[in-house]
Amino acid sequence: MNHSQNMFNSEVELSKFLSSSIGPIQEVYDVLLKEEKIEWGLYTSSSGIKVLAFMTLPLLSGDHDLEVVNKAIGFISTGAKDSLFSVNKEAIELFNGFNDRLEEIEKEHIFTPLIITGWGLGGMLAILSALRLQRAVDVEESNGIKGTKRPMCITFGAPLVGGEDFQQAIAKRPQWKSGFLNVVVKKDDGARCFATKEGYKPFGTFLFCTESGHCTALEDEKAIMAVLDTMASPDAKSLNLQDYNEVLSSIRRKVLVRGGASDLSEGNMSLLKAGIALQLKKVGVSDTILIDEMEKLAKMIKRKKNAYEPSKKLNDSKISLTIMEWYMKTRRLKGGYYDSYKNRHSKEDISSQQDIIKHHRSMKQYWKKFVEEKNLMPQKEGANLRKRWLYSGNNYRRIVEPLEIGEYYKNGHRNYIDNRDNHYKLLEGWLKDDMKDQDAGRGKKNKPAILNEDSCFWAYVEEALISLKDLRNAGASNNVADIENQLHWFEAYVKSAIEDYSVSQDIFIRGTSFMKWLNEYKAYKGASYALEFDEYVKSKGYIMYPC
Helix, strand or coil: CCCHHHHCCCHHHHHHHHHCCHHHHHHHHHHHCCCCCCCEEEEECCCCCEEEEECCCCCCCCCCCEEEECHHHCCCCCCCCCCCEEEEHHHHHHHHHCCHHHHHHHHHCCCCCEEEEEECHHHHHHHHHHHHHHHHHHHHHHCCCCCCCCCEEEEECCCCCECHHHHHHHHCCHHHHCCEEEEEECCCHHHHHHCCCCCCCCCCEEEEECCCCCEEEECCHHHHHHHHHHHCCCCCCCCCCCCCHHHHHHHHCCCCCCCCHHHCCHHHCHHHHHHHHHHHHHCCCCCHHHHHHHHHHHHHHHHCCCCCCHHHHHHHHHHHHHHHHHHHHHCHHHCHHHHHHHCCCCHHHHHHHHHHHHHHHHHHHHHHHHHHHHHCCCHHHCCCCCHHHHHHHHHHHHHHHHHHHHHHHHCCCCCHHHHCCHHHHHHHHHHHHHHHHHHHHCCCCCCCECCCCCCCHHHHHHHHHHHHHHHHHHCCCCCHHHHHHHHHHHHHHHHHHHHCCCCEHHHHCCCCHHHHHHHHHHHHHCCCCCCCCHHHHHHCCCCCCCC
């Protein structure tokens, strides 16, 4: 159940799977029936799985207000400096009031299967506990620790914990989101009471059950809220734990929908629509607009089922990079990779560029999504990315970002560095962190890099060309000193890059923007002017091609 978003093409298929998995769900529910009057406890189910169960009391004060909090749930981050969420006030206060022993127990089960459960308010506490343990697993994995186990959270009674901000923070973490199953019987007083409260948003999978033995599994927010709306009862009092045993036993004796979405082709998708309609009808919903929306969503999921499988996508990215590397080699005699792309003129150049743009867009889409997800993980995650991801990502950065720089300046813009895409910054920063850990045992380089290690090299070249143009036009302007300082900085930057072999030999190819700047700058300075990096070019094995 932890990976339902990858296993199932639609909620019809998910429902079929869950309806056949009622046995384990019943085992978890049985734990909640234990009579110990404690806030929480660790138990062993009949099949030997450890279950962390929270008290099955209703909301103590009937206070359903959402409260904006940040430090109280610091184990969830949005990537912003201050992560603010709207969360049920009573749940977060009670959760924070628990002693450190609860957190210790959570961490003790990072490497063993653990189910966390609760009903009503206890369900909210179970969700918060599971989220904290998910974060703890992320931290272990970011430090290279293997063998961790993510918890499965199974709650009863539709415990909606927070608002849209809280929901979205979890939705950005597929590994977290897939670990939550909310089981709801339509006559559960707690669920009926919560269904009337505004501002709350669901996440995870909801398994709605009826006393007649039908069940429907939903992940779509609109569908979940539509079912909850049919249950809404402002007079409901969440005083008693609903008896789920009889309902779950009844479901085990029935089959929800014959077949599944995996058996459906594009030509007979009407069967899928019928299945969705049947699902919703079983729990009292007959909204045709909602059914149409869910059908469209199911079709999209079917088409994109393999759209984000990390290993497959990484391999696809490597193939695209190989094609772009070939493109780089074929441009060496045409003014270099960067300038050939930026200043394409011939039909051949334009045709080649169209193919490159296709690969560029595909890779950027993949890496932006990947980096965004990693950035939500613990801060050390970037520095401890598995090597194949980290170095593939930075190889992508060094090949692709120069193309964006070329397009940027071709369109007349300035100051690329100030407008640089954040995922490039993160990839570069994570690599630098990783390199720091390895510097002690790393030998010095003794030949020029194949690719410029600084993927912003050409942006600095473009700014140097602009500065040189400004210098010629400045005359007696007060800006002359500032412009000359900028050019001296660029000289020093190039000298340092040559000295440590971090720039490619290809920057010296005749016709590149760098050679254009170099020749124009020498002409401006005069024959007697010696560039800071002149002496390093030959001594470091670089070849200065004739102009």
